[in-house]
Ligand SMILES: Nc1ncnc2c1ncn2[C@@H]1O[C@H](COP(=O)(O)OP(=O)(O)O)[C@@H](O)[C@H]1O
């Protein structure tokens with residue numbers, strides 16, 4: 094198959110997500126979004142506009158109320174929870190604002206963790222984790238616990254953990270939200286290196302300086318999405 098024939102990595106078709114309440118909240122309204130292999134997309138929008146809801150759906154952590162999510166050509170609607178977890182482990186990497194590292198585990202153990210579920214042969218896990226940590230410049234910190242690392246180092250560990258399974262797409266929700274400017278720049282440079290190496294990247298942010306570094310941007314406002322550049 095040539096690249097042109099490949100289905101988009103992400104294909105949201107007319108997706109609405111409603112949270113029940115009085116009144117109901119329409120967090121996403123009839124959203125269409127396609128992300129192709131090798132894209133570097135930023136999603137911007139103010140607080141409460143639906144960004145995390147979108148990321149949760151893209152990450153198979155939540156389901157559309159209406160509409161379809163096709164991931165790398167596979168419709169996800171009828172997948173059961175176990176299948177969704179398996180697709181998540183094999184195909185998706187996550188980076189969050191608050192790092193979400195396990196405090197009692199070493200850096201190396203944290204990075205090995207997702208390979209427990211991704212089908213990576215046991216013997217490959219440690220070398221792969223060490224390679225991912227080398228990739229993010231943290232090979233000298235493998236035996237440390239997250240608590241003694243700086244914020245930027247913790248986020249590097251989280252990035253290593255997200256890419257160690259070689260996902261189809263990396264989903265990042267406000268990955269620089271807890272970082273100062275200099276560290277933000279370092280993490281963005283790291284993302285850009287990974288993108289240059291072929292990683293498909295979807296990055297959610299409310300920081301315009303972060304967003305404009307992507308090759309493509311969509312804006313989300315009140316649950317509706319529009320292409321910016
Ligand atoms: N689990 C939930 N239950 C009810 N309302 C929710 C839930 N999650 C998000 N919302 C609402 O949906 C809207 C979008 O939220 P969210 O996607 O978290 O926005 P953002 O990440 O852009 O700040 C907000 O009005 C929020 O209050």
Ligand SMILES: [Mg+2]
Pocket residue numbers: 144145146
């Ligand atoms: Mg959010």
